[in-house]
Amino acid sequence: MAFALTPEGEREVDELLTRYPERRASLLPVLWLCQRQNGWISSEVVDYVSQRLDLSTATVRGVVTFYTMFFEEPVGENVVWVCRTLSCDLRGGKAIQDHLENKLGCTAGHTSSDGKFTLLKAECLAACGQAPMVQINDRYYENLDVEILDRIIEAHVTRGAEAAADEFSTHATFGAPSKAPISTAPPPPSPEAVRLASQPPPAPEPVGDES
Numbered sequence: 001m002a003f004a005l006t007p008e009g010e011r012e013v014d015e016l017l018t019r020y021p022e023r024r025a026s027l028l029p030v031l032w033l034c035q036r037q038n039g040w041i042s043s044e045v046v047d048y049v050s051q052r053l054d055l056s057t058a059t060v061r062g063v064v065t066f067y068t069m070f071f072e073e074p075v076g077e078n079v080v081w082v083c084r085t086l087s088c089d090l091r092g093g094k095a096i097q098d099h100l101e102n103k104l105g106c107t108a109g110h111t112s113s114d115g116k117f118t119l120l121k122a123e124c125l126a127a128c129g130q131a132p133m134v135q136i137n138d139r140y141y142e143n144l145d146v147e148i149l150d151r152i153i154e155a156h157v158t159r160g161a162e163a164a165a166d167e168f169s170t171h172a173t174f175g176a177p178s179k180a181p182i183s184t185a186p187p188p189p190s191p192e193a194v195r196l197a198s199q200p201p202p203a204p205e206p207v208g209d210e211s
Ligand code: FES
Pocket: 083, 084, 085, 086, 087, 088, 089, 123, 124, 125, 126, 127, 128, 129, 131, 133
């Protein structure tokens, strides 16, 4: 069935189109609007966007496949991105991923059987100073340990994403910052971080014969 935005969504597209000199410049925000309504970018969404912005479907699909934030398949009610880049990994990112896989009953790249969570791995989400962290939907949860993570997941299940974000999220990826830091006591550094920090610095390179 053909995809259509709600009347409100259509008005938002009209407004977006006034902001840019070319229609194609609004491609990212229009795709984002569509994904928020549909949950993912189906081929029907690609058709809609290509017609609305007067672009080829290949152009639209090329953008969708380039950006990992656009989903090419249906996802769960909540999408959990677990950061697995260096700063988070040194402070327990792998343990966070393992714990989520056990708790949700699915490996990264998959959706829990109840459809409530899709678990994905992410490259650095630019919150290295608060590692380890995850992004759930469009909210950041930082300075995590598995106990706090359990409370965050339970809050999503029992009270919904918005209530969970109000209580636990440190800030949003877009929009206004939310209220409180998740924890005032960051977790201790991992053994690997301690090992790396205790290594002597490399000897300086000789700069040439000065005699
Ligand atoms: S390494 Fe995880 S936020 Fe940068």
